[in-house]
Amino acid sequence: MASGKTVIVTGASQGIGAAIVQAFLDRGYNVVATSRSVSKAGFTASSNLALVDGDIGQATTAEKVAKTAVDKFGSIHHLVNNAGIFSAKPFTDYTADDFHRLIATNVAGFIFITQLAVKQMLSQGNGGSVTTITASLADNPIAGLPASIPMITKGGLNAITASLASEYAKQNIRFNAVAPGTVETPLHKDTPGDFMKTLSPMGTVSDAKDIADAVIYLTEARHVTGEVLHVDGGAHVGRW
Ligand SMILES: NC(=O)c1ccc[n+]([C@@H]2O[C@H](COP(=O)([O-])OP(=O)(O)OC[C@H]3O[C@@H](n4cnc5c(N)ncnc54)[C@H](OP(=O)(O)O)[C@@H]3O)[C@@H](O)[C@H]2O)c1
Numbered sequence: 001m002a003s004g005k006t007v008i009v010t011g012a013s014q015g016i017g018a019a020i021v022q023a024f025l026d027r028g029y030n031v032v033a034t035s036r037s038v039s040k041a042g043f044t045a046s047s048n049l050a051l052v053d054g055d056i057g058q059a060t061t062a063e064k065v066a067k068t069a070v071d072k073f074g075s076i077h078h079l080v081n082n083a084g085i086f087s088a089k090p091f092t093d094y095t096a097d098d099f100h101r102l103i104a105t106n107v108a109g110f111i112f113i114t115q116l117a118v119k120q121m122l123s124q125g126n127g128g129s130v131t132t133i134t135a136s137l138a139d140n141p142i143a144g145l146p147a148s149i150p151m152i153t154k155g156g157l158n159a160i161t162a163s164l165a166s167e168y169a170k171q172n173i174r175f176n177a178v179a180p181g182t183v184e185t186p187l188h189k190d191t192p193g194d195f196m197k198t199l200s201p202m203g204t205v206s207d208a209k210d211i212a213d214a215v216i217y218l219t220e221a222r223h224v225t226g227e228v229l230h231v232d233g234g235a236h237v238g239r240w
Contacts, residue, residue: 006030006073007219008065008117010056010109011083013041015185016133019208020080020215025049027216030073034065035083056083057104062112066120075124078219079117081110081132081157086150086187094149106153110160118164118173127172130164131218132157133211136181136232142199154179158228165226174225176218180211181232200233201240 007024011017012033018041021033025048033043034052045051050068054061069076084106087098114130121128137147138154158177165175182188182199183206196205214231218224230236 004028004030005077006032006069006075007078007080008032008034008069008076008113009080009082010065010113011035011133012043012051013038015187016180016183016208016211017080017082018042019212020082021049023209023212023216029078032065032069032072034061055105056109056113059108059112062116065113066116070120076117076120077124077128079114079128079130080215080219081114081130083109084133084153086135086147088145088147088150090146091148099149102150102153106150107156110157114164118168121173122171127174129174129176129219130161131215132161132175132177133215134158134161134177134179134228136179136230136235138179139228140232140236140238142235145199161228162226169225174218174222176221176224176226177228178211178214178218179228179230179232179236180206181230181235182206183208183211200235201237202233204233206231206233 007029009017009021012021013035021031024031030048032050036055039051039053050072052065052068134157135154138151138158161175161177182196185208197203210231214229
């Protein structure tokens with residue numbers, strides 16, 4: 001039990017992010033939860049939960065979130081980069097606007113807050129961790145589910161996870177990723193359930209808690225860094 005540590009969770013209003021927030025609260029963490037509309041989601045701010053609204057692709061939101069963590073809880077020990085958008089379509093159908101939105105949320109939304117969290121962890125001098133939600137599709141494309149441009153962002157996040165794990169190993173700041181397959185969340189509200197079950201060899205669909213459990217493991221796994229943990233019913237192991 002890591003009671004009293006502070007964690008920032010992005011994309012916290014629903015789906016995987018909301019499950020991650022709840023999992024950390026249940027384990028006694030102080031949590032700064034952020035998304036564009038998190039103050040209107042099901043959470044109530046309290047002595048161990050701060051809610052910060054804002055677009056994570058904007059540097060000003062990252063500044064507000066980091067400042068809230070330090071002002072309210074005095075520290076940042078862990079960061080979970082969960083905010084992300086996704087759309088599946090043929091490569092030639094992606095528009096310039098799709099590309100810019102994906103880069104803003106999935107990539108800039110990682111960079112700004114991670115820079116501030118790492119700076120704070122360095123100033124505290126006792127390590128920390130950054131866990132990022134990527135996607136199993138980044139290294140295991142599935143025929144019939146084309147998602148080429150979103151996977152530039154998710155593959156890039158897996159790559160920077162390895163780079164930063166190396167760069168900050170001596171300072172004991174760990175960087176890991178969780179790569180989900182298909183997860184039952186509002187992101188898939190229009191995806192037929194029977195189709196979702198075909199997307200892994202196990203023939204089952206993850207729920208948000210499966211991903212939150214993996215995030216908790218990596219946050220507390222003091223000797224694990226540079227890892228991409230697939231929670232995908234075996235989708236990354238190949239053809240089925
Ligand atoms: N569900 C899956 O099958 C699946 C599979 C692989 C990977 N993932 C990844 O897992 C993560 C969470 O997915 P999910 O299924 O829980 O998605 P979701 O239900 O669509 O939730 C996405 C969350 O991100 C927030 N968000 C979106 N754009 C934002 C922005 N510009 N600034 C700040 N917050 C923003 C949303 O809150 P607001 O609307 O309040 O901003 C929401 O809380 C994503 O990174 C996704 O790519 C999901």
